[in-house]
Amino acid sequence: MTKFSAESLPIVNRILKQYPEGKQKSALLPLLHIAQAENNGWLSAETMDYIASLLEIQPIEVYEVASFYSMFNLQPVGNCVIEVCQTGPCWLNGAEELLAYFTERLGIKAGETTADGKFTLKTVECLAACGNAPVIQVGTDYFENVNKQKAEELLDKWQKENKISHTNPYL
Amino acid sequence: MPLLKLTIDNIEVEVEPGTTIMNAARKIGGHVVPPAMCYYSKLEGSGGKCRTCLVKVSQGSFKDNRPMPKLVASCRTLVQDGMVVQNTTSPEVIENRRAITEFLLLNHPLDCPVCDQAGECHLQDLSYQNGLEETNTDEARRTFAPIDIGNLIKLHMNRCILCYRCVMVADQITDSRVHGVLGRGDHSEISTLIKKAVDNDFSGNMIDVCPVGALTDKTFRFKSRVWFTRPFDAHRKCTKCSGKTVLWMKGEEILRVTGRKDKYGELEEFICNDCRFVYKQPKDWEIEGPRKIERHSVISQNHYEKLDNEENEDKIEA
Amino acid sequence: MAKKILLDNIDVPGLASFEVYKQLGGYSAVEKALKNLTPDQVTGEVTKSGLRGRGGAGFPTGMKWGFIDKKSGNPRYFVCNFDESEPGTFKDRHIGQLNPHLLIEGMILGSYALGARTSYIYIRGELFYVLKIIEKAIAEAYKNGLLGNNILGTGYSLDLYCQPGGGAYICGEETALLESLEGKRGNPRIKPPFPAVVGLYGCPTVVNNVETIATIPWIINNGYEAYSSIGIGNSKGTKLISACGHINKPGVYEIELGLPIEEFIYSDEYCGGIRNGNKLKAVVAGGSSVPILPAELILRTATGEPRLMSYESLSEGGFQSGSMLGSGGFIVMDHTTCIVKNLLTFARFYHHESCGQCSPCREGTGWMEKILHRIESGNGSMKDIDLLVNISKHIEGNTICPLGDAAAWPVASAIRHFRAEFEEHVKLQKCPF
Ligand SMILES: Cc1cc2nc3c(=O)[nH]c(=O)nc-3n(C[C@H](O)[C@H](O)[C@H](O)COP(=O)(O)O)c2cc1C
Ligand code: SF4
Ligand code: SF4
Ligand code: FES
Ligand code: FES
Numbered sequence: 001m002t003k004f005s006a007e008s009l010p011i012v013n014r015i016l017k018q019y020p021e022g023k024q025k026s027a028l029l030p031l032l033h034i035a036q037a038e039n040n041g042w043l044s045a046e047t048m049d050y051i052a053s054l055l056e057i058q059p060i061e062v063y064e065v066a067s068f069y070s071m072f073n074l075q076p077v078g079n080c081v082i083e084v085c086q087t088g089p090c091w092l093n094g095a096e097e098l099l100a101y102f103t104e105r106l107g108i109k110a111g112e113t114t115a116d117g118k119f120t121l122k123t124v125e126c127l128a129a130c131g132n133a134p135v136i137q138v139g140t141d142y143f144e145n146v147n148k149q150k151a152e153e154l155l156d157k158w159q160k161e162n163k164i165s166h167t168n169p170y171l
Numbered sequence: 172m173p174l175l176k177l178t179i180d181n182i183e184v185e186v187e188p189g190t191t192i193m194n195a196a197r198k199i200g201g202h203v204v205p206p207a208m209c210y211y212s213k214l215e216g217s218g219g220k221c222r223t224c225l226v227k228v229s230q231g232s233f234k235d236n237r238p239m240p241k242l243v244a245s246c247r248t249l250v251q252d253g254m255v256v257q258n259t260t261s262p263e264v265i266e267n268r269r270a271i272t273e274f275l276l277l278n279h280p281l282d283c284p285v286c287d288q289a290g291e292c293h294l295q296d297l298s299y300q301n302g303l304e305e306t307n308t309d310e311a312r313r314t315f316a317p318i319d320i321g322n323l324i325k326l327h328m329n330r331c332i333l334c335y336r337c338v339m340v341a342d343q344i345t346d347s348r349v350h351g352v353l354g355r356g357d358h359s360e361i362s363t364l365i366k367k368a369v370d371n372d373f374s375g376n377m378i379d380v381c382p383v384g385a386l387t388d389k390t391f392r393f394k395s396r397v398w399f400t401r402p403f404d405a406h407r408k409c410t411k412c413s414g415k416t417v418l419w420m421k422g423e424e425i426l427r428v429t430g431r432k433d434k435y436g437e438l439e440e441f442i443c444n445d446c447r448f449v450y451k452q453p454k455d456w457e458i459e460g461p462r463k464i465e466r467h468s469v470i471s472q473n474h475y476e477k478l479d480n481e482e483n484e485d486k487i488e489a
Numbered sequence: 490m491a492k493k494i495l496l497d498n499i500d501v502p503g504l505a506s507f508e509v510y511k512q513l514g515g516y517s518a519v520e521k522a523l524k525n526l527t528p529d530q531v532t533g534e535v536t537k538s539g540l541r542g543r544g545g546a547g548f549p550t551g552m553k554w555g556f557i558d559k560k561s562g563n564p565r566y567f568v569c570n571f572d573e574s575e576p577g578t579f580k581d582r583h584i585g586q587l588n589p590h591l592l593i594e595g596m597i598l599g600s601y602a603l604g605a606r607t608s609y610i611y612i613r614g615e616l617f618y619v620l621k622i623i624e625k626a627i628a629e630a631y632k633n634g635l636l637g638n639n640i641l642g643t644g645y646s647l648d649l650y651c652q653p654g655g656g657a658y659i660c661g662e663e664t665a666l667l668e669s670l671e672g673k674r675g676n677p678r679i680k681p682p683f684p685a686v687v688g689l690y691g692c693p694t695v696v697n698n699v700e701t702i703a704t705i706p707w708i709i710n711n712g713y714e715a716y717s718s719i720g721i722g723n724s725k726g727t728k729l730i731s732a733c734g735h736i737n738k739p740g741v742y743e744i745e746l747g748l749p750i751e752e753f754i755y756s757d758e759y760c761g762g763i764r765n766g767n768k769l770k771a772v773v774a775g776g777s778s779v780p781i782l783p784a785e786l787i788l789r790t791a792t793g794e795p796r797l798m799s800y801e802s803l804s805e806g807g808f809q810s811g812s813m814l815g816s817g818g819f820i821v822m823d824h825t826t827c828i829v830k831n832l833l834t835f836a837r838f839y840h841h842e843s844c845g846q847c848s849p850c851r852e853g854t855g856w857m858e859k860i861l862h863r864i865e866s867g868n869g870s871m872k873d874i875d876l877l878v879n880i881s882k883h884i885e886g887n888t889i890c891p892l893g894d895a896a897a898w899p900v901a902s903a904i905r906h907f908r909a910e911f912e913e914h915v916k917l918q919k920c921p922f
Contacts, residue, residue: 018652060350064353064674068355068655072655088777088834091830130579131741219679242886270879274852356854359845
């Protein structure tokens with residue numbers, strides 16, 4: 001990504017108008033979400049520098065923020081990032097077994113990317129859907145009550161369609 | 172506005188409205204002054220983070236004489252008229268300060284024998300004062316990959332206690348900031364993210380405000396232990412700062428230049444990088460006389476003498 | 490059937506659309522308030538209703554609104570806390586996803602009462618799909634003259650926006666939320682000053698939880714007396730409880746405060762009992778931060794009274810034998826559950842979510858996780874159990890924000906009530922489950 005796409009620009013401009021005069025730094029998180037989606041799912045230094053120049057702030061201010069929030073990846077990721085919730089309520093309902101299934105099937109541990117670059121496996125904390133545990137998230141989609149069978153179906157589908165999880169979340 | 176009365180460890184003092192407990196204590200001086208690892212009176216918004224300055228407020232004010240339910244950060248709590256504060260007279264304060272010292276040491280490398288800050292390190296002082304020369308844990312310590320922040324300042328992230336002072340220096344007295352706190356929680360680190368030199372007219376002050384040996388003078392490293400050098404007050408004509416410094420000398424050689432620190436280890440004035448890093452010849456300076464180091468410190472040579480040779484340092488460094 | 494205030498129409502198809510919401514009487518409270526009530530009268534209704542904040546702390550909402558500095562001459566802001574990240578809590582999502590106009594109507598009423606001209610809904614970034622639902626509803630509200638300039642011809646104007654977070658539990662803490670909304674790291678601010686005086690962009694601000702805000706329209710429509718006649722003691726009205734864990738019917742339930750917990754767990758109207766006919770072992774009643782209680786203490790207080798769903802009853806007995814209503818995240822564990830392992834997942838959570846600003850929380854949360862990991866995997870010692878208690882004691886009360894307490898309480902309470910289970914892990918040198 002060198003610049004926001006033509007598709008995203010109107011959204012970016014709309015977001016920039018949501019804050020009072022001089023408070024455009026507030027747009028940082030929304031813009032980082034879009035930028036990450038348009039930069040293959042991660043934030044490179046160049047991408048962050050671009051956002052900094054757009055918002056007229058120091059690059060370090062962007063790095064500090066991007067590195068604080070767990071949804072931003074500062075390293076390259078696979079096409080499809082699978083996020084498995086591991087907090088108490090999901091654990092009570094088999095999240096550990098589910099994670100073990102993904103680990104085995106993909107041949108990678110949490111935090112790793114498959115050699116073909118198709119999948120990244122990530123553990124995350126409570127996604128606020130504990131009533132339908134275990135829960136996983138892929139892009140902006142939630143998948144709830146995910147047992148092994150459902151996980152298998154999903155993985156098969158994503159394998160086949162070459163799933164890309166990083167799309168502009170506003171679209 | 173009339174002055175506010177308070178007592179700290181039974182000593183009475185009167186202060187202006189808007190004064191913090193910490194500054195009221197400093198007005199009294201001595202043992203009633205809580206240790207401050209993050210507060211820095213010359214940096215706006217500093218304090219509140221390290222929690223070593225927690226004190227007990229056993230009476231809130233004349234009007235509301237109830238005690239405050241929790242210990243409070245003295246550096247960020249304003250005095251009320253009639254407040255009764257306990258610092259070292261409160262067993263609760265002593266116990267919790269000990270615990271907080273232990274938290275700060277938990278992941279600290281304890282590499283004092285090879286640390287340039289040894290002898291003028293506030294964490295060292297804090298642990299001596301609180302009877303914790305070592306932590307009682309054998310947990311693996313957190314480490315960070317070393318990063319290079321330029322030719323003037325050496326960053327040892329493993330020693331950092333995240334007081335944010337250096338960030339505030341960069342924000343408040345330099346014209347641009349390229350370093351900051353990256354990451355979250357106990358993975359937070361002082362960094363530039365991508366290789367960038369921290370270098371502008373006043374960046375060297377980051378070294379002087381750092382309470383530990385996380386930021387040290389690269390031009391001084393390994394030259395000598397602090398206590399083998401002799402400090403002198405000196406000044407020069409400078410267009411960027413007051414030019415008032417301390418020269419740390421060994422014989423006729425200037426090993427290091429720093430700002431002048433008061434008894435709380437705070438700079439009296441920030442100095443510029445020219446004074447600190449460029450002018451290293453005795454002829455560059457007007458030497459006023461020996462500097463009396465006011466801050467009580469554990470410049471306790473005996474602990475380090477045997478380890479004090481460069482070979483050893485490099486070995487442990489590596 | 491219990492009184493429904495928030496979930497009354499929740500099953501009506503298409504409720505998220507303006508037409509359906511409007512048909513069901515939606516936006517009548519805005520009409521009533523903006524045309525017939527002064528801002529102070531709106532605040533007065535809320536104060537007298539006895540509504541307390543539903544985000545976890547239970548602070549009286551009207552009183553909080555009363556603190557807002559109206560004299561500063563600065564703009565005032567009303568901010569909705571839709572960070573919903575407390576493990577076990579998933580009630581706000583239910584409203585945002587299915588009934589976004591209810592939240593918007595509440596936002597208009599609160600903004601009007603506080604004199605805000607710009608308001609924000611801060612929603613956790615993971616819930617982007619809900620953000621889009623709300624943004625769509627906001628657009629409909631603008632189109633129908635309920636947002637923007639001169640709402641319903643009353644002269645009152647309001648802009649309302651949604652803001653996504655980036656994945657950080659700490660941004661549920663209201664001052665961290667404001668920092669985040671300003672485009673910064675979510676480091677909680679040191680209080681005082683409180684947001685009512687120095688909040689968003691340094692201006693007077695009130696932050697309220699989604700559920701709190703969604704309750705306002707009903708209070709305005711039906712009057713404070715109708716609201717305060719529901720509930721028990723100082724726990725007025727209804728509360729959303731998100732129930733999960735080993736129960737037959739996990740989900741979001743609206744209960745009248747005062748409902749016996751035994752009924753909540755076992756009746757078919759709510760949780761429907763413990764799954765697989767198992768025995769109840771323990772409950773974390775108000776989100777992961779509140780003290781865990783063993784079966785006998787969640788059903789009955791230490792003095793043998795039935796434990797009720799209310800602020801007072803749940804905290805009866807203090808931390809010795811009681812807990813808190815908290816956010817209403819109700820996590821149920823049956824007799825097959827390893828308390829140590831469950832606690833380990835919580836400890837990992839707080840370690841992961843600590844902002845890292847203050848030393849007791851930054852260092853202590855990771856330390857507790859390490860020790861729990863050791864005990865759970867069979868490598869712990871008896872000394873480790875006491876060390877955990879000790880660490881939790883020295884974090885509690887010593888930090889900038891309550892995340893430190895939230896990390897300490899689960900540890901202290903689990904050891905208080907289930908010490909034998911920790912000791913068994915040590916003795917067997919493995920997890921007995
Ligand atoms: C660590 C922490 C996390 C919190 N998370 C949330 C949250 O996700 N949602 C929420 O409404 N309140 C949360 N709170 C409480 C808020 O700080 C604040 O009290 C609340 O938003 C006020 O709204 P209310 O009065 O309507 O409850 C949290 C507090 C802390 C200390
Ligand atoms: S490097 Fe030093 S000054 Fe900077 S935050 Fe760390 S301890 Fe503080
Ligand atoms: S208690 Fe934890 S989360 Fe709160 S300010 Fe301190 S370090 Fe941050
Ligand atoms: S614990 Fe997984 S969604 Fe809450
Ligand atoms: S000096 Fe007060 S908290 Fe650090």
